[in-house]
Amino acid sequence: MSRENGAQISLGTLLFIAQRAFEEEIVANLHAQGFEFSLSQGRLAARIAENGSRLTDLASAAGITKQSAGYLVSQLEAAGLVQRQDDPQDARAQLITLTELGRRAQLAARQAESAIEAAWQEHLGEESIAMLRRQLEALRPLVDRHQPRN
């Protein structure tokens, strides 16, 4: 993990730089639109499925403990972005779903993402970004133990 050794920057560092830039840009964009949430809350909310997600699944997808996920969901709930519902399938479980406000936030986030991708395409070319996406998608099954069933 070193920087600047014969111009070989670690792949991990490169991923880190791109990832953080992407994430911070979205948060800044949504904040500017009046949506209030933290980075961690956003990471969790980004993983809520259309039809609702269980807390444990969210935790697993986000790579945090279910305790941490519960803490973040409570905050998102207080902010009016998500709601907890009983899972009709399993009385132990909850379904975390987006509220109307949450859905608006999600839409705004998608637009922000598209804007970032467009900006990146403008500098690197459409082909490069498509390729970047393709490599990362190919990497995912190797690396992401939690595959969402969608």
Added chain:
Amino acid sequence: MSRENGAQISLGTLLFIAQRAFEEEIVANLHAQGFEFSLSQGRLAARIAENGSRLTDLASAAGITKQSAGYLVSQLEAAGLVQRQDDPQDARAQLITLTELGRRAQLAARQAESAIEAAWQEHLGEESIAMLRRQLEALRPLVDRHQPRN
């Protein structure tokens, strides 16, 4: 910020998955070798230049405040991985350098990185990983403006 049926997976999420997997693998690998440090400490240590780095520069490179960087450096120092030295050029400044132990950790980290890259190449092909690296490198100047904070 979405992950459902028709839509693509967000580029941000893809970056997140790859980045976190890479990082966690390295930390796990080094822990298994007996090196003890946290993710945040590792992120900072990874940015220490061969000839030493200033605290403020490390903070900027890692995207945290110098106060936070100072906190992490103190921990790395206590763990015997880095040391603070006076900067002969500037009496206000320190040079954070790796100790012998720190250098061994850095070497181990580099080997862990190589192993991950090799594993990725095995699944995606050498060409794909080289391309991934190239796109990320091209992205960097767009995205990494090292904005100093506080």
Added chain:
DNA sequence: CTATTTAGTCAGAATCACTGACTACATTGG
């Protein structure tokens, strides 16, 4: 039916990040 697993909570603590205020040294312009 009992034993085990799974979903989620509560309580407590550690880590890591922030802001604000401060000291000490450096640099610059008159």
Added chain:
DNA sequence: CCAATGTAGTCAGTGATTCTGACTAAATAG
């Protein structure tokens, strides 16, 4: 030279996020 301003780093206080461990309740396997 020296006053003004800028930069490097620290101290103090706080907030956010995450963890571990212990727990309840429901589901499931034998």
